Amino acid sequence: MTDSDQGSERVDVDRQTEQGPTGRELTGAQRKAERRAGIALAVAIVAGLGLFVVYFAGGQTQVEGVLFAVAFGGFGIALGIWANHLLDAREVVEERHELTSGAAGRQALGDALAAEVGPVIGRRSLLVKLLAGAGGALGLALLLPVLSLGPAPGDTLKVTPWRRGSRVVDEEGELVSLNQVPEDGFLTVFPEGHEGAADAQTLLIHVRPGSLKLPPERMAGVPEGTHVAYSKICTHAGCPVGLYRAESQSLICPCHQSQFDVSDGAKPFFGPAARPLPQLPLGVDEENVLVAQGDFPEPVGPAFWDMNRGR
């Protein structure tokens, strides 16, 4: 405190008087500047009052924005003119003070610590150790409530509501039957009772006959060889894969442009995604309604540390 006090005391008075105008009389330029600042402030007053009118007349976003800008801006311009033209702009030189307390100051603190802290703590080493132990245990215990913030992940990321026999519905909960989706069309579907569930969202795509290149065990989950279903959650960063190009039979994620080949097991062929979209095995019940043959064979969505363990 005293250090910096001295710093500002040592202001070089000569340089203050040396630079900038000192006269009391207004020059022509200053008179002009004064006039301009006055006009700016008058405009600010008008805009400020205008805001009252607009507000009580019901408010209008654009006019309010402009009037606020004019009011603040006029005020700002006036102060800017004042700062640049109407002040005795004096350049001041201030000496810097030493930041450090110096070797002597540090020595004094060290001595003080040795004299005042040492005896308090040093003589009771057992108590100090217990103190540290108690502090550590308490500190860790205080962290425990953090665990209340979320449930244990468990297997929740590895399963979805799809079960063997789940009937396929659209987002409104209407049952989806075979051939309801036209050829080259697609529909976002859910297991019955879980409409809108984020991890269950699935794309049902009606592909052209004979266009799928899947191994027989996976074709068994594709009714009529044309109704294939893949998880709608991008395996990259989890966006809904919302774009389907029917002519190339590719799915595109609009977030990061990963592209998946529907005919080849939804394997990614461009973009940052590394894993195919998991396929949902489908079947048909007696009423021609599409049903799931089970859950997805792999975890859906973005990768996580233990996704391939202990499912």
Added chain:
Amino acid sequence: MSMVTERSLKYLDERLGTSSLARKTLRKVFPDHWSFLLGEIALFSLVVLIFTGVFLTFFYTPSVQEVTYDGPYTPLQGAHVTAAFDSVMRISFEVRAGLLMRQTHHWAALVFVASIVIHLCRIFFTGAFRRPREVNWLVGVLLLFLALGEGFTGYSLPDDLLSGIGLRIFYAVTLAIPIVGTWVTYLLFGGEFPAPDIISRLFVFHVMLLPALLLGLVGVHLAILVLQKHTQFPAHGKTERNVVGKRLWPEQTFKSVSLLLFTTAVLALLGGLAQINPVWQYGPFEPFDVTSPAQPDWYIGFLDGALRLGPPWDLTLFGFTISEVFWPAVLFPGIAFGILTLWPWIERRFTRDRAEHHLLDRPRDTPVRTGIGAAGLMVFFIMFLEGGNDIFGVLLNVSVETITRILQWGLLIAPIVTFLVTYWICKGLSRTRLRPAQINAGVRLSRTPDGGYETVSLEPAEAEEELEPAER
């Protein structure tokens, strides 16, 4: 002095001892350079953010409870939306001046982060982070992180479709953290996406935790600045041992208040005229819907671009999985922001410069630092461009695949080219010995008989002579 003033000054001084402190404060010297105002713009944007933000808090509902929208915006009437989205619609369409406040708040957030970044560039390229200001560099970088956190949490609060997708991606990024990712994600989000707690948690972060930290650190940032005094560019009469400039009262006060008013004016103009984040066009969040094209706020753009550029490489080690998201969205920002945070110490390892510095470097005189800084900015710029690859694709009529391939190669090559070109330009400029910023610059350094050094300021004419290149 009037009687009232005298008595109140006496009252305060006798109880708080304020007089000498106030006098000293009024006389504080501020060096005059436009680039020193960049940090002030950040501070003043923060002022606007606080005022508009408090207003918005009175109307916003941090809840995902489902309600039916029945406000004046006809296309969404009857839609099932969350209470959060509904309250943002109310602010936008029914609260008088609400839309102005909301849009000004959003614009102020963009300007806040932008001015912090430009301020940081000024500090970096002029070497203002060198001893004794390393600590304040650290505080400043933390402030940048907090500002990014504030931006992201605030942007997600309306619970609209666009921000919901942003949250979904952020969820994938935290899942990609090795070993602890799943747990971190569940503690942060309160369960599997979209956990119902997330909006109220974001709200607590946005209006309580992060602002408290932010304001506390702004206080520390400014306190250290006052304690250490300002840096200044080398010029006639400016040395390592003094500060040359204008006093807080009246010159700097007038300038700063003027800048505060101007910043506010520009933000109000943007908030009134330039539509931003029209959530009614995106619609409410549904986990199975998506908008296209989808761009986040500009300061998150690099991360979105990094995710688009990233290689499709996932790894399985001993049965454990490392996501392809890990490389661009966890490892890259970790390294880049790590280097940024530790830069004063990294640079010192190489320069071995442990001296105190109060005079700034000109970027051209430190070509390696300037080159590294330019290359770093280029990395972020390419990622930022890639974040808009779908928009450029439409504008330029080029496929996004092509743009992505070009930028992937660009990311490998451009930073190196940028470093070399910057280095070469700096060397060239340095050789011209031109000092456009200060014509009358110059000191003569001479050895004193007892082995010390003394600097003698040169008069402008003398300086010109001294600096005249011999080649001429």
